[in-house]
Amino acid sequence: xxxxxxxxxADRRRWIALAIVMTAAFMDLVDVTIVNIAIPSIQRxxxxxxxxxxxxxxxxxxxxxxxxxxxxxxxxxxxxRRLFLLGVGGFTLxxxxxxxxxxxxxxxxxxxxxxxxxxxxxxxxxxxxxxxxPAHERGKVFGLFGAVVGLGAVSGPLLGALLTxxxxxxxxxxxxxxxxxxxxxxxxxxxRRFITESRAPRALKLDLVGVALVTLGLLMLLYPLTRGxxxxxxxxxxxxxxxxxxVFAALVAYERRKAARDGSPLVxxxxxxxxxxxxxxxxxxxxxxxxxxxxxxxTLYMQIGLGWSVLRAGLTGVPFSLAVSxxxxxxxxxxxxxxxxxxxxxxxxxxxxxxxxxxWESDRYGLAIASWQMALPLxxxxxxxxxxxxxxxDAVLSEVPREHAGxxxxxxxTVQQMGNALGLGLVSVVFFGQIADRLxxxxxGPAFVNAFEYALWWVAGVMGVIFLLxxxxxxxxxxHVEGAxxxxxxxxxxxx
Numbered sequence: 001x002x003x004x005x006x007x008x009x010a011d012r013r014r015w016i017a018l019a020i021v022m023t024a025a026f027m028d029l030v031d032v033t034i035v036n037i038a039i040p041s042i043q044r045x046x047x048x049x050x051x052x053x054x055x056x057x058x059x060x061x062x063x064x065x066x067x068x069x070x071x072x073x074x075x076x077x078x079x080x081r082r083l084f085l086l087g088v089g090g091f092t093l094x095x096x097x098x099x100x101x102x103x104x105x106x107x108x109x110x111x112x113x114x115x116x117x118x119x120x121x122x123x124x125x126x127x128x129x130x131x132x133x134p135a136h137e138r139g140k141v142f143g144l145f146g147a148v149v150g151l152g153a154v155s156g157p158l159l160g161a162l163l164t165x166x167x168x169x170x171x172x173x174x175x176x177x178x179x180x181x182x183x184x185x186x187x188x189x190x191x192r193r194f195i196t197e198s199r200a201p202r203a204l205k206l207d208l209v210g211v212a213l214v215t216l217g218l219l220m221l222l223y224p225l226t227r228g229x230x231x232x233x234x235x236x237x238x239x240x241x242x243x244x245x246x247v248f249a250a251l252v253a254y255e256r257r258k259a260a261r262d263g264s265p266l267v268x269x270x271x272x273x274x275x276x277x278x279x280x281x282x283x284x285x286x287x288x289x290x291x292x293x294x295x296x297x298x299t300l301y302m303q304i305g306l307g308w309s310v311l312r313a314g315l316t317g318v319p320f321s322l323a324v325s326x327x328x329x330x331x332x333x334x335x336x337x338x339x340x341x342x343x344x345x346x347x348x349x350x351x352x353x354x355x356x357x358x359x360w361e362s363d364r365y366g367l368a369i370a371s372w373q374m375a376l377p378l379x380x381x382x383x384x385x386x387x388x389x390x391x392x393x394d395a396v397l398s399e400v401p402r403e404h405a406g407x408x409x410x411x412x413x414t415v416q417q418m419g420n421a422l423g424l425g426l427v428s429v430v431f432f433g434q435i436a437d438r439l440x441x442x443x444x445g446p447a448f449v450n451a452f453e454y455a456l457w458w459v460a461g462v463m464g465v466i467f468l469l470x471x472x473x474x475x476x477x478x479x480h481v482e483g484a485x486x487x488x489x490x491x492x493x494x495x496x
Contacts, residue, residue: 327386
């Protein structure tokens, strides 16, 4: 076969291949939310420090962010199926190392490895879909992908709560990682049989210097943020954070020269001349910061501050997840086609309103707050988030030249993960920074409630910034990028 359409039309196995890559994407989505809900149990059972708690999540996000663009480029060069299977296999191995970690340090290391493997696996999902399905079928496929995202948001916290609460075989929190083993093994075995290999015939070279500069700059910025409070904010930490700025400046200069020299930079800087894309990248980054801060401090507030069980905390989050899924479906199918950018701005204001409602209820009820009293602010926040997350990518990509759509998509995912990692690092400042080093049991609850409320003010402020940034997005985002037909020469399939 010489064309994608002929291959996918004749090969019914493509739907099995879709199920495999969607399952892998679901595994990654669930892994993020499932770990958040179990963090207090890990901290209690393993005696992890607050900085180690942050690195269990921030280490994953940082490795994921730093490797996303590289993972996508490696798939173009060496084959998307090959990189997907390598990523799934590595992710499964890292999950086993997480599940059998003997101390917090090993768990943090395994989580970093897991994030790196996810960065190889996840970029291949949409690339395999593009290579396997003709343009006229992709609308249905991306609708299924949206359903998978919603299902991951709903099931992750609840599944994590149940697995931790059940304490299967006396393994405490460990099954939240070990559950990936049978799923990952099945994905590798079935993927070898049913996924068709594809690669870009004009694959660009891998920019190793760019990868090194991105990783170095992020580590110099995030490591001091995460460990600064615990170490007493030493001078070297401030110097590292300041030094990250010239590293990022060097990255920009190098990428500009590399683009002129051989046309294969890690970051396509010309994209930032598109106003809507530059604004969208800023929105994605800042939104990632807000989510990174909120989800970690919310979990710590409920389980350590309020003393709730992991199951109660997981069930409390169900209205939020359902509202996200509902808002996402409404925004894409009905609202954005009619109202455009106003839907995303309404989402930012709605989410900010939900945060303020949560602040009011937390201040009013204190330690006596009940799950049902949290339902209203969580539904408002979830609805607002749903209005943002589903249509944002199309809005950001709508004015990007079609030939750069793939690079732009990878960059969007990367900066959101970078923002998430930055938000997790800022938890040291906006949450733990409000809690004294030594607390009596009676002081823990009030201290965590006060720190949670302080962090919520930050989140509310960030949502206001996002609202302003959204004014630079196009009024009527085009939604044609993912479903567009490509020239036949854009990719070359290799049947295996």
